[in-house]
Amino acid sequence: MTTPRSATETFQISAEAAELYEARFVPAIFAEWAPLLADAAGVRPGQAVLDVACGTGIVARTVADRLGGTGRVVGVDLNEAMLGVARRVRPDLEWRQGDVAALPFPERTFDAVLCSMALMFFPDRTAALREMARVIRPGGVVALCVPAALDDQPAYGPFVEMAVQHAGPEARSLLGAYWACGDVDELRAAVTAAGLTRVGTRTHLGTAAFDSAEALAVTEVEGSPLAQRITPEVYERIRAGARDVLAPFATPDGTLPAPFRGHLVAARTPGS
Template identity: 35%
Template sequence: MQTSNDIRTPAEIYDELFVPALFQQWAAVVLDAAKINPSSKVLDVACGTGVLALAAAGRVGTGGKVSALDASPEMLGVARRKSVRIEWHEGVAESLPFEDNTFDAVVSQFGIMFFRDRIAALKEMMRVLRRGGSLAVAVCDSLDHSPGYSTFAKLLERLFGTPVADAFRAPFVLGNPETLLSLCNDAGIENAQVRQHSGQVRFASIASLVSTERACAWTLGGMLDDQQFEELSREAELALQPFAGENGDIAFEMPALIITAHRP
């Protein structure tokens, strides 16, 4: 039987489910960290379907300008439907198609974990910053700090083995301040700071969480067949029950680490 997720692209599923469940809450936090004001010229790297870029556009108003870049044409296709004010660019973080000293702020949320060359990407972000400009990059904190997702990872390990569990763990691999500061140091960023910020995951139901994670092209997408998905759905209803509310929704903590720096 075909489900609603079967007729939507991964980018549409990400936008319709992951953005409100996880990512919407972080836009204001990242923009605050980057000290963006109404006259700022802003670049959003790994913009996805545009949640952070749209928030930046609302903050800078008509006095500023927002550009956004992503490597996925599918993600950009969803993003472009939302605003014609933002300049959308297809490209990779390791080779930004912008001149030196272009932006007052460069921001990125929950993308650097998937970059091919994280150090090169950080160097590029600093290159396109104007002197005195601000950088703010958000990553998922350690899986150990997100009890619901930690439980889910252990369930995947028990049911399907390490490769599947490790695919799910991929977004959390940079969840360590010392690791992030080391990356910044290797990229020549000497004034970087890393701070933890509280956040929460919230889905309408355990079933919604499981089906959304299964469809995620960047982690479990394509790894589970229908029989495995049915098994995961049954087991998850039990394993994740401690995080379920009276109305059937599910919520738990998922903090983020935010790198901030400025270009001298």
């Protein structure tokens, strides 16, 4: 996942927010999906692999470990703060600043392009997929994972609705953007429209692991611009509300293994 960017909202991520992303979001959610995405792409030693919208680089790091020092791994992201964290964590990998609308690579550069939890933030998803396909060699793989729709999220759905009640409609836009690409039929249609041949679709029910319901609320609010747009009183009501709406998923010791559903899609370029 990366700096969220949509047609209606541009998220500007500070260095502090990027460090928060690495410290909270990656272990809580995204580390589980990185190996699943690598599996979907069939990543193997010797390949050249691009991690698009790499954020702080969990997918690129996972792929690099699988390649075992062979091949090439590149992470590209629009936000320099995210890349700063990625470089700090894995200085041995290649990190590039760039936009998915115009990837800074020649045609047919990579064997696989992976994109984790970011497609929903691209203003033109089909165009982004075409650009990913452009830098793939014939027969190469584009693999994606996205969160399922908010209505299909047993924990996050009630949480977002509660936050909207306290913070107003803007909270739905800021917290709901993550789930905007969760319709499987629309996802498949975008892949086909980009000239790719879908080879596999899988829905996985994972876990967003937090120390508490309040920790989930803090991570979601402070990981978005919502934190700067609400009063301390509203923030406290959201944190208290999270304890109530997420209580069904909490363990006796208070930790929160919240269910998190997502979709994985793999597609090939012509020439396979």
